[in-house]
Amino acid sequence: MDMSPSTIRPKLTARGVNVFYDDAHALKQVDLDIRAHEVTALIGPSGCGKSTFLRCLNRMNDLIDICRVDGDIRLDGEDIYDPAVDLVYLRARIGMVFQKPNPFPKSIHDNVAYGPKIHGLARSRAEMDEIVASSLERAGLWEEVKDRLDAPATGLSGGQQQRLCIARAIAVRPEVILMDEPCSSLDPIATARIEALMDELKQNFTIVIVTHSMQQAARVSQRTAFFHLGDLVEVGDTDTVFTQPVDPRTESYISGRIG
Amino acid sequence: MTDPRQSPTETILASLPRRRRAEARFHFYGIAAIGIALAFLILLIGAIGHQGIGAFSQTEIALDVTLDESVLDPSGTRDPETLSTANYRAVVRAALGEIFPDAVRKRRDRRKLTALVSVGAGFELREQVLENPGLIGRTMRVWAPADDEVDMLFKGVTARDSGRFTEKQLGWLDRLEAEDRIRSAFNWRFFSNGDSREPELAGILGAMSGSFFALMTCLVLSFPLGVMAAIYLEEFAPRNRWTDLVEININNLAAVPSIVFGLLGLAAFLGFMGMARSAPLVGGMVLALMTLPTIIIVTRASLGAVPPSIREAAIGLGASRMQAMLHHTLPLATPGIMTGTIIGMARALGELAPLIMIGMVAFIVDVPQGPLDPASALPVQVYIWADSPERAFAEKTAAAIIVLLAFLVVMNLTAVILRRRFERRW
Numbered sequence: 001m002d003m004s005p006s007t008i009r010p011k012l013t014a015r016g017v018n019v020f021y022d023d024a025h026a027l028k029q030v031d032l033d034i035r036a037h038e039v040t041a042l043i044g045p046s047g048c049g050k051s052t053f054l055r056c057l058n059r060m061n062d063l064i065d066i067c068r069v070d071g072d073i074r075l076d077g078e079d080i081y082d083p084a085v086d087l088v089y090l091r092a093r094i095g096m097v098f099q100k101p102n103p104f105p106k107s108i109h110d111n112v113a114y115g116p117k118i119h120g121l122a123r124s125r126a127e128m129d130e131i132v133a134s135s136l137e138r139a140g141l142w143e144e145v146k147d148r149l150d151a152p153a154t155g156l157s158g159g160q161q162q163r164l165c166i167a168r169a170i171a172v173r174p175e176v177i178l179m180d181e182p183c184s185s186l187d188p189i190a191t192a193r194i195e196a197l198m199d200e201l202k203q204n205f206t207i208v209i210v211t212h213s214m215q216q217a218a219r220v221s222q223r224t225a226f227f228h229l230g231d232l233v234e235v236g237d238t239d240t241v242f243t244q245p246v247d248p249r250t251e252s253y254i255s256g257r258i259g
Numbered sequence: 260m261t262d263p264r265q266s267p268t269e270t271i272l273a274s275l276p277r278r279r280r281a282e283a284r285f286h287f288y289g290i291a292a293i294g295i296a297l298a299f300l301i302l303l304i305g306a307i308g309h310q311g312i313g314a315f316s317q318t319e320i321a322l323d324v325t326l327d328e329s330v331l332d333p334s335g336t337r338d339p340e341t342l343s344t345a346n347y348r349a350v351v352r353a354a355l356g357e358i359f360p361d362a363v364r365k366r367r368d369r370r371k372l373t374a375l376v377s378v379g380a381g382f383e384l385r386e387q388v389l390e391n392p393g394l395i396g397r398t399m400r401v402w403a404p405a406d407d408e409v410d411m412l413f414k415g416v417t418a419r420d421s422g423r424f425t426e427k428q429l430g431w432l433d434r435l436e437a438e439d440r441i442r443s444a445f446n447w448r449f450f451s452n453g454d455s456r457e458p459e460l461a462g463i464l465g466a467m468s469g470s471f472f473a474l475m476t477c478l479v480l481s482f483p484l485g486v487m488a489a490i491y492l493e494e495f496a497p498r499n500r501w502t503d504l505v506e507i508n509i510n511n512l513a514a515v516p517s518i519v520f521g522l523l524g525l526a527a528f529l530g531f532m533g534m535a536r537s538a539p540l541v542g543g544m545v546l547a548l549m550t551l552p553t554i555i556i557v558t559r560a561s562l563g564a565v566p567p568s569i570r571e572a573a574i575g576l577g578a579s580r581m582q583a584m585l586h587h588t589l590p591l592a593t594p595g596i597m598t599g600t601i602i603g604m605a606r607a608l609g610e611l612a613p614l615i616m617i618g619m620v621a622f623i624v625d626v627p628q629g630p631l632d633p634a635s636a637l638p639v640q641v642y643i644w645a646d647s648p649e650r651a652f653a654e655k656t657a658a659a660i661i662v663l664l665a666f667l668v669v670m671n672l673t674a675v676i677l678r679r680r681f682e683r684r685w
Contacts, residue, residue, distance in 0.1 A: 065498050088577050096575035102568035115576040
C-alpha cells in the first residue's frame with residue numbers, strides 16, 4: 001500500500017458523529033477517516049445513512065430544518081461545525097456532485113463559470129474562459145461541447161449533464177469532491193466514463209462517493225465503508241472489505257443477502 | 260355479488276360496460292359544464308356589447324358659426340382671460356338662428372331650438388379659439404355634438420312620439436337631416452373627456468387616469484413588499500410557531516372581503532394619517548393592502564415550484580443562500596411571480612368596494628393629472644353612470660364596462676404571454 005505522507009494524515013476525520021431527523025436517529029457514533037487523494041466509497045442498503053453522512057461533510061444538512069448533527073468532523077484538523085466556520089468557504093473547499101444531474105438552466109459555459117464567478121476566481125474574461133475550458137477538459141466533456149458552449153446545458157444528455165456537473169464542481173478547485181450516487185441515473189457507458197474520470201481526478205482531489213453498486217465501489221475506490229441502519233459497520237481497504245469482510249453483516253450485504 | 264367460481268377475467272369483462280358508461284357520463288358532465296359557462300359568457304358579452312356599442316358613436320349637427328369679434332372679444336385685446344369667459348353659447352345660438360330665422364323670434368322657440376345642441380358645442384368652440392385666437396372674425400362649419408335626447412332619437416332608442424320633443428323640434432330636426440347637417444361620428448369625446456352631467460359629453464378619460472394612478476401606486480407598493488416578504492418566508496425564515504402564525508394570517512388576509520380593506524384604509528390613511536380623500540394615491544394604497552397577500556402567496560408558490568436541486572447545486576458550489584436565491588431560484592420563479600402579480604393587478608383594477616370607503620366615488624369632472632388629484636376609477640365610473648337617470652347613460656355604462664373588460668383581457672393576455680415566453684424547462 002502507498003505510504004506517501006498524504007495518505008497517512010487523513011484529509012477528513014469524523015469522530016462520534018450522530019445525526020437526528022427530529023427523533024429518528026439516522027447516524028450513530030460514526031468514526032471515519034477519509035484519506036487524501038483516494039476514492040472512498042460509502043456503501044450500504046437504502047436508508048443506512050451513507051448519504052446523510054456524505055451531506056454532513058459539507059454541511060448540506062444545514063438546509064434541512066429538522067436535521068441535527070452531533071460530533072466532530074474535521075477538515076485538515078479544523079472543526080467544520082465550529083460556529084466561526086464560513087459555509088461559503090467550506091463548500092468552496094468541499095464540492096459536491098448530486099445524484100440527479102442538476103445543471104442550471106443556463107448555457108454550458110455559464111454553468112461551469114458560476115462557481116469561479118461567485119468566488120471571484122477569474123480576473124478577466126480570458127481567465128474565466130480558460131478555467132471553463134480546463135474544467136470541461138478534466139471532466140472529459142470538452143471535445144463534445146467545445147463548439148456549443150453557449151447552448152443550454154439542459155439540452156445535453158444525462159451522462160453529459162453529470163459530467164458538466166463534475167466540471168462545474170472542479171472549476172472551483174475544491175480539495176474534496178463529494179459524489180452522491182453520481183451514476184444512478186446514467187446508462188452503463190456514461191457510468192464507465194465517469195468512473196474513469198474519478199480515477200483521474202483522485203490525483204488532484206480527494207473523492208468520497210456514495211454508491212449502491214458494489215461493483216462500482218470495487219472498481220473505483222481504494223477504501224470502502226459499509227453502513228447499515230445508521231451504524232458504520234466496517235471500513236477498510238476496498239480489496240479487504242470485499243474479499244475478507246470482518247463483520248457478518250458486511251458479508252451478507254456483499255453476497256447479496258441484505259440490502 | 261360476483262360468483263366465486265367466475266374467473267377474474269370474466270369479472271373484469273362483466274364490469275367493463277358499466278365503467279365505460281360511467282366514463283361517458285363523466286365526459287358529458289364536463290362538456291355540459293363548459294357549455295353552460297360559455298353560454299353565460301357569450302350572453303354577458305353580447306348583452307354588454309349590444310348595449311354599449313352605441314356609446315362609441317355620437318350624433319353631430321353641422322353649424323356654420325361666425326366667431327363674431329363683437330360678441331367674443333369686444334375690446335379686441337385677444338386677452339385669454341376674456342376669450343375664455345366669452346359667451347360662446349351665443350355664437351352657437353346665432354348659427355342656429357341663421358338656419359331657422361323664423362324660430363328665433365320667439366323666446367320659447369329659441370330655447371327649444373338651442374336645446375337640440377349640446378352645451379358642449381360652446382365649450383368646444385372655446386377650446387378652438389383659445390388654441391388659435393386668429394379664428395375670431397371667421398365663419399366656419401363645425402360639427403357640434405347633439406343633445407343626448409337628440410342622440411337617443413337618431414340612434415333609435417327613443418321614439419319620435421315619446422313626448423320628449425315638440426312638433427316644432429321634430430320639424431327642425433327633419434330639416435337639419437334633409438340638409439345633410441346631421442351625421443353619426445366616432446365619439447372621441449368618450450375617450451378624451453372626464454365625467455359630465457351631460458351624457459353626450461361624459462367621457463372615461465378621468466376614470467382611466469384615476470385607475471392608472473391607483474394601479475401604479477398599488478404595483479409600486481405591493482410588488483416589492485410582497486416579493487420580499489415571500490422570499491424571506493420561503494427561504495430564510497425558521498419554521499416555528501411565529502412563522503406558522505404569519506403564514507396562516509397571510510392566507511386569511513387573501514380571503515378578507517375587499518370592503519374591509521376599504522374600512523381599514525379609511526381608518527388608517529384618512530382618519531389616522533390624515534391623507535387626502537378621493538386621491539388615487541390612497542386608493543392605490545388600499546388596493547395594495549388587498550393585493551399584498553395574493554402576491555405573497557403566488558410568489559411563495561412560484562419559488563417553491565423551482566426544483567430544490569437547482570438551489571442545492573448553487574449552495575453546493577459555495578453560493579450563499581442569498582446568491583442561490585437571486586441567481587437561480589428567483590429568475591426561475593419570475594414568470595410565475597409576474598403572472599400572479601398581473602392577475603392580482605387585474606383584480607385590483609375591477610375593485611369598487613374599497614374605493615367607496617375612501618371617497619373615490621364622487622362626481623369629478625377634471626381629468627386627474629397626478630396621484631394626488633381627486634379622481635374616480637373605472638369600476639366607480641360604471642357605478643356612477645349606472646345610477647344616473649338620463650337614458651343615454653345606460654349605453655355609457657355598458658361602454659365603460661367594455662373598456663374595463665378590455666383592460667382586464669389585455670392584462671390577462673399579457674400574463675399568459677409572459678408565462679409562455681419566459682417559462683423554462685429543466
